Amino acid sequence: MEWFLANSGTVFQRAGEHLVLALIPMVLGLLISVPLGQLARRNRTLRTVVTTASSLLYTIPSLALFIILPPILGTRILDPLNVVVALTIYAVALLVRAAMDAFDSVDDDLRMAAVSMGFKPAARFLQIDLPLSLPVLFAGLRVVSVSNISLVSVAALLGVGNLGILFTDGLQRTFVTEVVVGIIAILLLALVMDTVLVLLEKLLTPWTRAGAATARQDSQAAKFIADAEVHAEAAR
Amino acid sequence: MSDIFTDTFAWLTDPDHWSGSGGIATRLLEHLEYSGLVLLIAAAIAVPVGLFIGHTGHGRVAAVAFAGALRALPTLGLLVLFALLAGSGLMPPVWALVILTVPPLLAGTYAGISSVDPTVVDAARAMGMTELQVLFRVELPNGLQVMFGGIRTAVLQVIATVSVVAYLPLGGLGRYLFDGLVLQDFPRMLGGSLLIAALAIAVDLVLAVAERIFLPHGLSIDSRGGHKAAGDLAAAAPAGAAVQGGTA
Numbered sequence: 001m002e003w004f005l006a007n008s009g010t011v012f013q014r015a016g017e018h019l020v021l022a023l024i025p026m027v028l029g030l031l032i033s034v035p036l037g038q039l040a041r042r043n044r045t046l047r048t049v050v051t052t053a054s055s056l057l058y059t060i061p062s063l064a065l066f067i068i069l070p071p072i073l074g075t076r077i078l079d080p081l082n083v084v085v086a087l088t089i090y091a092v093a094l095l096v097r098a099a100m101d102a103f104d105s106v107d108d109d110l111r112m113a114a115v116s117m118g119f120k121p122a123a124r125f126l127q128i129d130l131p132l133s134l135p136v137l138f139a140g141l142r143v144v145s146v147s148n149i150s151l152v153s154v155a156a157l158l159g160v161g162n163l164g165i166l167f168t169d170g171l172q173r174t175f176v177t178e179v180v181v182g183i184i185a186i187l188l189l190a191l192v193m194d195t196v197l198v199l200l201e202k203l204l205t206p207w208t209r210a211g212a213a214t215a216r217q218d219s220q221a222a223k224f225i226a227d228a229e230v231h232a233e234a235a236r
Numbered sequence: 237m238s239d240i241f242t243d244t245f246a247w248l249t250d251p252d253h254w255s256g257s258g259g260i261a262t263r264l265l266e267h268l269e270y271s272g273l274v275l276l277i278a279a280a281i282a283v284p285v286g287l288f289i290g291h292t293g294h295g296r297v298a299a300v301a302f303a304g305a306l307r308a309l310p311t312l313g314l315l316v317l318f319a320l321l322a323g324s325g326l327m328p329p330v331w332a333l334v335i336l337t338v339p340p341l342l343a344g345t346y347a348g349i350s351s352v353d354p355t356v357v358d359a360a361r362a363m364g365m366t367e368l369q370v371l372f373r374v375e376l377p378n379g380l381q382v383m384f385g386g387i388r389t390a391v392l393q394v395i396a397t398v399s400v401v402a403y404l405p406l407g408g409l410g411r412y413l414f415d416g417l418v419l420q421d422f423p424r425m426l427g428g429s430l431l432i433a434a435l436a437i438a439v440d441l442v443l444a445v446a447e448r449i450f451l452p453h454g455l456s457i458d459s460r461g462g463h464k465a466a467g468d469l470a471a472a473a474p475a476g477a478a479v480q481g482g483t484a
Contacts, residue, residue: 056437059392059433059436059437059440060433060436060437061395061396061397061399061432061433061436062396063396063399063400063410063413063429063432064396064399064413064428064429064430064432064433064436065429065433067413067425067426067428067429068426068429068430068433071240071241071422071426077417077422077425146307146308147307149308149310150307150308150309150310150311153310153311153312153313154311154312154400156312157312157400157403157414158417163310164310164312164313166313167310167312167313167316168312168316168403170316170320171316171319171320171403171404174320175320176317176320176321179313179316179317179320180317182310182313183309183310183313183314183317186308186309186310186313187308187309190308191308
């Protein structure tokens with residue numbers, strides 16, 4: 001506690017770096033996955049390619065990817081960009097499957113009703129498909145958020161600044177307190193992010209509180225969470 | 237940039253780098269040994285508990301909450317903490333890895349067992365099977381496909397995390413990354429990274445093949461043809477059920 005109070009400035013700075021490195025890939029991943037998921041849902045070949053590529057990329061351990069990327073991107077090994085790109089790849093690998101599941105979960109009758117009401121394809125996608133997919137998409141985002149926050153700390157092994165530095169520094173100085181502070185800080189960060197995502201989802205999907213009409217989406221979301229627990233996350 | 241790849245290729249294909257105590261063959265074996273040890277201990281804990289929870293439904297909420305909380309634990313932090321508290325050697329990081337491996341194995345086992353159609357389980361009971369027979373002859377073979385999903389995740393996670401233990405410092409393929417970092421020897425780092433990535437992909441492939449070989453056998457061994465058909469029917473009916481029957 002004393003150490004934390006004396007060094008709270010550093011810890012908060014590291015936490016800030018950590019949050020940025022975890023958040024940017026999540027947002028980029030979402031921006032890439034939603035259109036890609038919608039395209040892949042409608043094109044069988046693309047769907048196969050996307051599913052295969054995402055599971056292959058997800059297999060590569062993060063520490064290895066942090067080192068394989070620099071020569072490909074032309075960056076230096078310490079460049080935080082490597083971490084952002086690597087985590088974006090993981091986020092896309094996970095979210096694109098969530099997006100396909102999410103769009104599949106939307107009732108076709110609703111789509112047809114929208115078309116017969118005169119919705120153009122783009123408007124239908126933005127006003128019908130996307131909002132109704134939010135529960136499943138958010139389930140995917142929550143998994144990405146937790147796994148990103150854990151993965152960012154691995155980058156500290158290569159010297160990239162974030163809360164993981166407290167671990168490498170703590171090991172070098174055989175200073176347990178620093179390591180414990182790091183673990184607690186990361187757990188808190190993950191908890192705060194998860195809470196924000198849950199609140200955001202509630203805010204964006206007010207109809208889910210209305211009742212049974214969305215049971216199907218809920219079961220899809222529950223299924224995705226169950227899948228993800230089995231499948232995805234994993235501090236690699 | 238191309239010279240980095242040439243150098244790395246040269247590093248990887250140099251026979252001197254493959255033999256000896258710090259050679260790739262030795263490191264690969266160490267990597268697999270650590271991973272195997274962790275998986276064995278974790279499975280000895282997670283599988284019985286997962287079977288129990290999946291079969292009885294007791295402790296489901298606690299297990300999900302427990303697995304969720306563990307998921308947020310940073311791998312590196314836990315490894316370092318164990319190394320600092322319990323001293324050097326192989327076992328402290330192995331225990332840290334076991335803690336991180338139990339949740340996906342537990343979730344996979346539990347999800348596999350509870351994915352089995354309840355009517356199939358009821359039918360088995362009605363035929364007079366004991367609870368243990370229901371579990372091992374009906375639920376386990378029918379839930380194996382979903383369980384395999386959890387096993388694959390756990391194995392890949394362990395292989396990935398074992399690369400990190402080289403930092404502590406221990407052996408395994410991760411050695412090349414950290415030695416290369418200290419020596420500013422990038423071909424060695426990149427070569428080691430490619431080996432780790434290749435190992436992960438190869439192991440995943442082996443597991444995928446194993447899944448194909450074991451699954452139909454596991455379902456047919458108990459002459460479960462009828463159950464499989466029942467499962468297919470259930471999958472064809474409501475969308476939700478179809479999804480639940482799918483691979484995790």
